[in-house]
Amino acid sequence: PPRRRLNRRRLLGGGAVAAGAAGIGWGARALTTRDEPPPTSAIEPFYGTHQSGVATDPQSHAAFVAFDLKPGTHRDDLIGVLKIWTGDAARLTQGRPALADTEPELAQRPSRLTVTVGLGPAVFTVAGLEHHRPSWLRPLPPFDIDRLESAWSDGDLLVQVCADEATTVSHAVRVLSRSVSSLVSVRWVQRGFRNAEPGRTPRNLMGQVDGTVNIAPGTDFDRLVWDDGAAQPWLAGGTSCVLRRIAMTLDTWDEIDQEGRELTVGRRIADGAPLTGSGEFDEPDFAAVDANGIPVIPPSSHIARAHHTHEGERFLRRGYNYDDAPAPGRISNSGLLFAAYQRDVDAQFLPVQRRLAEFDALNVWTTPVGSAVFVIPPGVPSPGGYLGQSLFE
Numbered sequence: 001p002p003r004r005r006l007n008r009r010r011l012l013g014g015g016a017v018a019a020g021a022a023g024i025g026w027g028a029r030a031l032t033t034r035d036e037p038p039p040t041s042a043i044e045p046f047y048g049t050h051q052s053g054v055a056t057d058p059q060s061h062a063a064f065v066a067f068d069l070k071p072g073t074h075r076d077d078l079i080g081v082l083k084i085w086t087g088d089a090a091r092l093t094q095g096r097p098a099l100a101d102t103e104p105e106l107a108q109r110p111s112r113l114t115v116t117v118g119l120g121p122a123v124f125t126v127a128g129l130e131h132h133r134p135s136w137l138r139p140l141p142p143f144d145i146d147r148l149e150s151a152w153s154d155g156d157l158l159v160q161v162c163a164d165e166a167t168t169v170s171h172a173v174r175v176l177s178r179s180v181s182s183l184v185s186v187r188w189v190q191r192g193f194r195n196a197e198p199g200r201t202p203r204n205l206m207g208q209v210d211g212t213v214n215i216a217p218g219t220d221f222d223r224l225v226w227d228d229g230a231a232q233p234w235l236a237g238g239t240s241c242v243l244r245r246i247a248m249t250l251d252t253w254d255e256i257d258q259e260g261r262e263l264t265v266g267r268r269i270a271d272g273a274p275l276t277g278s279g280e281f282d283e284p285d286f287a288a289v290d291a292n293g294i295p296v297i298p299p300s301s302h303i304a305r306a307h308h309t310h311e312g313e314r315f316l317r318r319g320y321n322y323d324d325a326p327a328p329g330r331i332s333n334s335g336l337l338f339a340a341y342q343r344d345v346d347a348q349f350l351p352v353q354r355r356l357a358e359f360d361a362l363n364v365w366t367t368p369v370g371s372a373v374f375v376i377p378p379g380v381p382s383p384g385g386y387l388g389q390s391l392f393e
């Protein structure tokens with residue numbers, strides 16, 4: 001839309017309020033202040049074999065945004081959206097404003113910004129590419145513990161935006177949502193945060209050290225997370241994201257004493273050590289029993305149930321806490337944006353989720369209220385390419 005200038009006279013006459021209400025922006029300005037390049041420590045790469053935001057050391061703020069394709073959207077529109085997001089992300093992540101950025105100053109602090117794009121099942125239908133759809137790309141089967149709300153579930157496209165500053169996340173989300181608003185509509189936005197102290201495992205809002213047992217880049221990570229293209233050659237270097245929004249019932253969790261809390265998870269609250277160990281990273285001994293022959297780590301505890309039964313059942317957890325406004329009469333609305341990344345949802349994530357849905361002592365205080373599955377295409381190797389290109393070629 002054409003920009004209108006606000007002059008001093010209109011501002012002093014109260015015109016700004018009216019103009020603001022009408023959605024009239026400030027004119028685009030040249031960068032005049034603080035336009036020195038951002039420190040390289042604040043920049044995550046955009047180009048590469050894989051998209052950033054998966055193996056990336058988790059930043060402290062995240063927004064997961066799902067979009068729905070507007071009716072009548074075709075294959076070329078999809079390619080258009082992906083090209084626009086590629087251009088926006090390539091610039092914003094490197095501390096440069098997007099094209100037609102209305103707040104270019106906000107791009108100057110990338111704060112390790114990453115933009116990770118995912119595709120939902122409908123993309124393959126709309127683009128006439130069903131034969132390229134990974135076999136696991138569909139909503140998870142329903143579980144008895146689920147109380148899913150459509151407001152937090154599914155979606156045709158995902159944009160995961162992470163950075164160490166919330167302002168940076170907001171700006172990137174706004175740019176990425178606005179630049180494609182004629183073709184897609186926002187379905188849901190889920191914002192989260194986590195402690196991002198290097199070398200220290202963060203805590204979730206139940207107070208537990210959360211993220212101890214995970215797969216780290218440089219280990220089995222490549223094999224467990226990145227697709228090798230064996231089933232779908234276009235997906236080599238890509239992965240999947242399962243996002244579960246899990247509400248915590250903190251008011252009743254508050255009633256449980258320390259010992260009860262520790263038996264529920266199988267780890268100590270103070271330092272996250274397994275009940276059979278003394279340090280956070282000690283291997284839990286699920287076979288250990290006390291003097292009465294009772295297991296030290298209860299078989300019903302979260303870690304006993306979630307622990308992989310074979311190596312191929314592991315995946316990357318990269319979750320964020322959420323803490324939203326409570327409903328009338330309630331005092332909290334908190335939980336976990338549980339984000340899991342794996343090359344095969346059916347083989348890695350699903351068996352663990354099934355086990356937890358069947359029984360997990362933690363289920364008394366946790367309720368899945370949202371669920372979505374996306375394929376994360378490989379990265380853009382170099383300038384000139386676009387996200388998802390290998391799918392459409």
Ligand code: HEM
Pocket residue numbers: 204206208209210211212213214244246247248265267272284302303306307308335336338349352353356362366
């Ligand atoms: C471990 C919390 C949901 C899978 C843990 C730990 C905590 C925790 C405190 C122990 C520390 C660690 O290793 O990170 C929670 C909370 C949840 C939740 C509060 C819900 C609000 C889930 C879900 C899954 C899952 C939905 C998978 C479907 C795992 C796995 C481990 C784990 C695989 C490591 C188990 C091991 O091998 O020791 N979780 N979790 N968690 N959780 Fe969860």
